[in-house]
Ligand SMILES: Nc1ncnc2c1ncn2[C@@H]1O[C@H](COP(=O)(O)OP(=O)(O)OP(=O)(O)O)[C@@H](O)[C@H]1O
């Protein structure tokens with residue numbers, strides 16, 4: 001590894017540790033304080049109810065139900081964070097982006113056909129090399145693809161389409177775009193999309209995009225969203241190009 005690359009390696013490792021850990025810690029604190037607060041309030045309320053001459057059993061049952069629900073929610077958040085931290089160790093290396101994309105396709109091919117989504121790849125990266133952590137970058141691509149597949153889930157089967165495009169951009173960047181045929185993004189939501197815990201899905205945690213942004217920025221790239229001119233949305237990220245040609 002030459003000096004410049006070594007330096008980049010150190011910078012990335014540091015930026016990643018600081019930003020990912022910082023973000024995880026603050027979102028964890030933020031997200032846990034709400035269910036814990038309502039568990040406290042509910043148990044205080046239950047205590048008051050029990051002091052009545054004739055305690056209202058239905059009311060108490062409702063309170064217990066809420067407490068269980070909040071505790072479940074807190075548990076889910078912790079479990080999700082744990083799963084992410086497992087992959088936290090940062091192993092940046094030179095990567096052939098094409099290979100990384102092949103791995104993701106292999107991971108998601110079965111999922112796409114189970115959901116009856118037409119998944120198309122238009123990858124023109126040749127042997128372009130970037131520098132980063134393959135597990136984390138795969139995670140970004142997976143998050144975007146899963147979101148895209150979610151977005152077309154309600155459409156008639158023949159309209160469920162997701163396209164992944166990858167190409168070099170300018171001299172020093174490569175760009176990956178995930179395009180879907182879903183409903184697109186309402187204008188007032190653009191500001192919230194990448195914020196931790198913003199979700200419009202019943203079972204969603206709302207962390208896929210915020211984690212993706214942290215990862216991409218730690219790699220010296222950018223990530224953003226747009227609506228297509230026709231239907232659907234388009235999520236795009238760029239990464240620095242280290243070299244034009246990697247090993248054959
Ligand atoms: N391709 C898309 N089309 C339309 N809206 C989208 C798309 N991708 C993301 N969104 C919106 O952004 C929100 C946040 O996405 P994000 O991936 O962060 O969380 P999520 O998918 O809701 O939950 P999870 O934590 O499981 O990923 C989604 O709930 C959805 O409202």
Ligand SMILES: [Mg+2]
Pocket residue numbers: 143146147207208209
């Ligand atoms: Mg998601």
